[in-house]
Amino acid sequence: MSLVLRLFRELRFLLRQRAVAGLLVLAMLLSALSVTTGLAEIAHQRMTLERMILADKADRDGALAKAEDWGSAAYSSFHLTYLPPSDLAFAAMGQRDASPWKHRIHMLALEGQIHAADTANPELALAGRIDFAFIVSVLAPLLVILLLHDLRAGERAAGRHDLLIATAGQSGRLWPIRASALIATLAVCLLLPFWVGAALAGTQLAKVLAVSLLVCIHLLFWAAVSYWAGARAAAGSVILTGLIGFWLLLTAILPAITRVSIERAISIPAGGDIVLTQREAVNDAWDLPKNVTMEAFGARHPEWENYTQVSRPFEWKWYYAFQQVGDQTAEALSTTYREGIRERDQAAALAAFSSPPALVDRALQGLAGTDTRAALAYDASVRDFHTRLRTWYYPKLFRDEPFEPAALSALPVYQPRDERD
Amino acid sequence: MRKVLLVAADEWRFWRRSRLAMLALGLLLLLVAASATLTALRMSSEAQARSQLQTDAEETYRSQPDRHPHRMVHYGHYVFRTPPPLAMIDPGVDPVTGQSIFLEGHRQNAAMFADAKAGATAGQMADMSPAAVLSLFAPLLLIAMGYSVMTREREAGTLGPLLAQGLSPLTLVAGKWLALASVAGLTLLPLMLTAAAAISKGESISATAVFAGSYGLYLLVWCTLVVAVSSLATRRAGALTILVVVWILLALIIPRFAANVAASAAPAQGKIEADFEVLSELRSMGDGHNAADPAFEQLKTNLLLQYGVASIEDLPVNFRGVVAQTAEADLTAVLNRFAEERMATEIHQVSLLRSFGWISPTLALREASMTSAGTGVEAHHKFLRDAEAVRFDFVQGLNRVHAEQLAYADDINRSSDPEAERRTRVSSENWKALEDFDFVPPPSGARVEGALTPLGKLGAWFALLFGLVLLSARGLKP
Numbered sequence: 001m002s003l004v005l006r007l008f009r010e011l012r013f014l015l016r017q018r019a020v021a022g023l024l025v026l027a028m029l030l031s032a033l034s035v036t037t038g039l040a041e042i043a044h045q046r047m048t049l050e051r052m053i054l055a056d057k058a059d060r061d062g063a064l065a066k067a068e069d070w071g072s073a074a075y076s077s078f079h080l081t082y083l084p085p086s087d088l089a090f091a092a093m094g095q096r097d098a099s100p101w102k103h104r105i106h107m108l109a110l111e112g113q114i115h116a117a118d119t120a121n122p123e124l125a126l127a128g129r130i131d132f133a134f135i136v137s138v139l140a141p142l143l144v145i146l147l148l149h150d151l152r153a154g155e156r157a158a159g160r161h162d163l164l165i166a167t168a169g170q171s172g173r174l175w176p177i178r179a180s181a182l183i184a185t186l187a188v189c190l191l192l193p194f195w196v197g198a199a200l201a202g203t204q205l206a207k208v209l210a211v212s213l214l215v216c217i218h219l220l221f222w223a224a225v226s227y228w229a230g231a232r233a234a235a236g237s238v239i240l241t242g243l244i245g246f247w248l249l250l251t252a253i254l255p256a257i258t259r260v261s262i263e264r265a266i267s268i269p270a271g272g273d274i275v276l277t278q279r280e281a282v283n284d285a286w287d288l289p290k291n292v293t294m295e296a297f298g299a300r301h302p303e304w305e306n307y308t309q310v311s312r313p314f315e316w317k318w319y320y321a322f323q324q325v326g327d328q329t330a331e332a333l334s335t336t337y338r339e340g341i342r343e344r345d346q347a348a349a350l351a352a353f354s355s356p357p358a359l360v361d362r363a364l365q366g367l368a369g370t371d372t373r374a375a376l377a378y379d380a381s382v383r384d385f386h387t388r389l390r391t392w393y394y395p396k397l398f399r400d401e402p403f404e405p406a407a408l409s410a411l412p413v414y415q416p417r418d419e420r421d
Numbered sequence: 422m423r424k425v426l427l428v429a430a431d432e433w434r435f436w437r438r439s440r441l442a443m444l445a446l447g448l449l450l451l452l453v454a455a456s457a458t459l460t461a462l463r464m465s466s467e468a469q470a471r472s473q474l475q476t477d478a479e480e481t482y483r484s485q486p487d488r489h490p491h492r493m494v495h496y497g498h499y500v501f502r503t504p505p506p507l508a509m510i511d512p513g514v515d516p517v518t519g520q521s522i523f524l525e526g527h528r529q530n531a532a533m534f535a536d537a538k539a540g541a542t543a544g545q546m547a548d549m550s551p552a553a554v555l556s557l558f559a560p561l562l563l564i565a566m567g568y569s570v571m572t573r574e575r576e577a578g579t580l581g582p583l584l585a586q587g588l589s590p591l592t593l594v595a596g597k598w599l600a601l602a603s604v605a606g607l608t609l610l611p612l613m614l615t616a617a618a619a620i621s622k623g624e625s626i627s628a629t630a631v632f633a634g635s636y637g638l639y640l641l642v643w644c645t646l647v648v649a650v651s652s653l654a655t656r657r658a659g660a661l662t663i664l665v666v667v668w669i670l671l672a673l674i675i676p677r678f679a680a681n682v683a684a685s686a687a688p689a690q691g692k693i694e695a696d697f698e699v700l701s702e703l704r705s706m707g708d709g710h711n712a713a714d715p716a717f718e719q720l721k722t723n724l725l726l727q728y729g730v731a732s733i734e735d736l737p738v739n740f741r742g743v744v745a746q747t748a749e750a751d752l753t754a755v756l757n758r759f760a761e762e763r764m765a766t767e768i769h770q771v772s773l774l775r776s777f778g779w780i781s782p783t784l785a786l787r788e789a790s791m792t793s794a795g796t797g798v799e800a801h802h803k804f805l806r807d808a809e810a811v812r813f814d815f816v817q818g819l820n821r822v823h824a825e826q827l828a829y830a831d832d833i834n835r836s837s838d839p840e841a842e843r844r845t846r847v848s849s850e851n852w853k854a855l856e857d858f859d860f861v862p863p864p865s866g867a868r869v870e871g872a873l874t875p876l877g878k879l880g881a882w883f884a885l886l887f888g889l890v891l892l893s894a895r896g897l898k899p
Contacts, residue, residue, distance in 0.1 A: 116530065121771065122517045123770075127784075235657065236658040241565045244561065248561065252547070262541040271539070348543050
């Protein structure tokens with residue numbers, strides 16, 4: 001009998017067991033649920049962004065129409081920056097729940113704006129969500145364990161074990177074939193809804209293949225562990241207890257330990273310190289002699305050194321200069337903060353090799369562009385855009401160019417980075 | 422009763438001989454103890470750090486030099502949310518919400534710097550507070566130790582003789598249940614110790630009792646469930662598989678599923694999007710910086726009439742300060758309306774989420790725990806409201822100074838006349854009026870009351886399962 005035929009024969013037999021069929025249906029249902037809610041959430045985020053891009057433009061146009069000079073134009077016009085969800089974000093929401101993916105900024109000190117969080121309901125965020133990454137990284141191992149732990153013990157308990165061995169011809173191949181049939185079916189149950197979702201979301205084929213491969217490797221890892229454990233001559237329930245303990249160790253305990261140790265080993269400045277420093281610098285400027293601010297500004301922008309004379313008590317160029325000096329003062333802290341997050345993430349990437357579920361979760365987030373790296377890249381893109389705004393306004397403010405409302409149509413426009421870059 | 426104790430003691434004898442049971446018990450106790458210690462250390466150092474930051478922020482504010490009062494309105498102030506004592510066990514929403522808010526005039530800022538954003542990402546199960554360990558993993562231990570309490574007797578053929586000797590089925594089941602309940606009690610020991618520490622830190626006894634009681638009741642629900650399944654199942658392997666699947670559904674799937682449902686059934690606008698509406702409404706009102714704004718024409722007429730003078734220069738108060746006061750009050754009314762709407766949406770979402778507590782005891786426990794500890798969304802909302810009260814008070818206090826201690830003529834000339842500018846700087850003594858802020862969660866009475874509904878959910882689960890156990894005991898056959 002050919003291998004494929006035997007595979008199907010075993011599968012037919014296994015599916016007739018209610019428990020097995022039930023678990024497989026459960027796997028498919030949960031996967032479909034995760035994909036459906038993931039797609040709905042992404043659609044919601046995209047619609048939100050579409051609405052906001054329009055509202056942002058209308059709001060800015062209204063504000064600019066009322067502007068009387070370059071300074072007030074820069075003060076009253078806000079610009080939306082955002083990180084749109086990728087074509088795979090529906091499968092792994094990752095940091096999009098914790099890190100901001102949209103900011104509205106204007107030309108004041110950036111450190112006072114970029115840390116604002118536009119987070120959703122905290123209690124929902126705490127509960128977590130069922131996304132495909134959760135199904136694959138946390139739940140799939142449990143399903144594999146439940147399906148495979150009593151492959152032999154079950155037959156032993158039913159009194160069929162020895163009979164099966166005796167009649168199976170090449171006895172050594174019976175169990176691998178059964179296990180393979182189960183794992184292959186489970187993989188299809190989990191991946192089928194994902195493939196449909198990916199087709200609807202227009203996910204790049206390469207990413208779909210990568211995710212599918214990742215899912216299969218993860219399933220194989222747990223299949224190997226369960227198969228090895230199941231080969232022991234112990235009662236099925238004892239094997240199951242041991243396997244669940246192992247799952248707990250890899251899925252929860254080791255990740256928790258690595259997380260705590262990483263966060264202790266790599267300390268980051270308290271966020272509050274960044275904004276406090278920035279606020280002190282910005283506010284002190286009102287009381288400082290103006291040339292102190294202008295000199296600190298000129299040190300960073302030598303091209304405007306010759307334009308830093310301030311004669312009136314209030315001038316916009318001085319105002320924006322001390323905003324920039326405020327950012328400069330907090331720069332070291334802010335850089336350390338972001339570097340700390342990056343280092344923690346790199347350490348976590350390394351530590352994830354001790355936990356396949358964490359590794360799979362991180363890999364999915366990486367593919368979906370919803371990981372910490374993507375959040376940091378978005379942060380950097382907001383900073384770049386803010387710099388472009390400053391570079392655009394500075395010549396007009398410092399050379400005291402006459403105000404031309406028509407020129408405002410050439411203001412820089414935020415472009416989200418193409419996720420494929 | 423003596424027989425019940427005998428059965429329970431016998432079960433313990435079995436467990437002590439089972440390496441697997443002892444290993445599982447030891448591992449979980451270690452886990453609870455470690456997470457209790459780590460979380461307690463972390464949260465108390467957080468509490469200390471944040472109250473230090475709070476004191477620093479207040480001192481910095483009060484030590485500002487003489488200034489124009491409106492400068493202080495924009496200088497602003499910080500408030501920090503110090504975690505309540507029971508956050509040592511259940512930090513609740515603390516890691517996902519910002520811990521500090523910058524308070525300034527004309528704006529309500531969002532809380533900044535949530536821990537979750539800066540943390541190391543290590544998979545979706547890396548949260549190991551004692552609350553998480555007890556709500557997610559203690560039930561697994563009860564399953565591992567208890568799935569066979571009845572099925573084992575049945576499979577080994579000892580059930581028949583036991584019953585034949587006159588042991589009533591109810592006594593047998595009660596003894597098994599008691600043994601399992603004592604395991605649950607053991608896992609609660611670290612929680613009890615930390616709870617005692619929380620009381621010594623000033624937590625109310627009633628809230629702590631409800632808090633600890635909800636964990637007790639939750640674990641008893643699981644004990645009962647395990648005994649019920651074990652007496653109904655015919656085989657050990659079957660009992661264990663059923664219990665593991667039930668655990669996956671109740672503890673892992675339903676709470677997250679509920680969050681998915683709540684988020685999509687009652688979608689909430691983000692703050693930035695909601696701010697578009699706020700902005701457009703605010704633009705239709707007067708700008709408090711501009712006393713010449715036509716929006717304040719009525720105010721001007723009223724004031725002139727009230728003091729019986731002909732022009733704002735003759736008013737005994739600084740018109741600009743009065744405008745600032747009025748504008749801030751009007752604007753705050755709008756901001757508060759939007760903020761209250763937003764919080765109402767969040768409460769609606771959360772109540773949707775929590776209604777799933779009827780079908781998942783894990784969710785019910787989480788609700789009871791966070792509510793009684795004061796680390797849930799209600800407590801966070803209280804923080805937002807308290808912070809807003811502080812903001813409004815200090816801004817209006819400064820605006821009053823602006824209206825009463827500054828000459829209008831100096832105020833309008835301060836941008837062109839350095840002498841006038843000097844006279845508009847009021848004494849820094851005025852900054853001392855800032856009140857101390859010390860965040861306290863909702864009062865213990867309210868927290869206890871809030872925890873009654875989720876306790877009811879747990880109670881319903883317990884009653885239902887208890888009935889099931891009684892039924893199964895009555896029908897107990899070898």
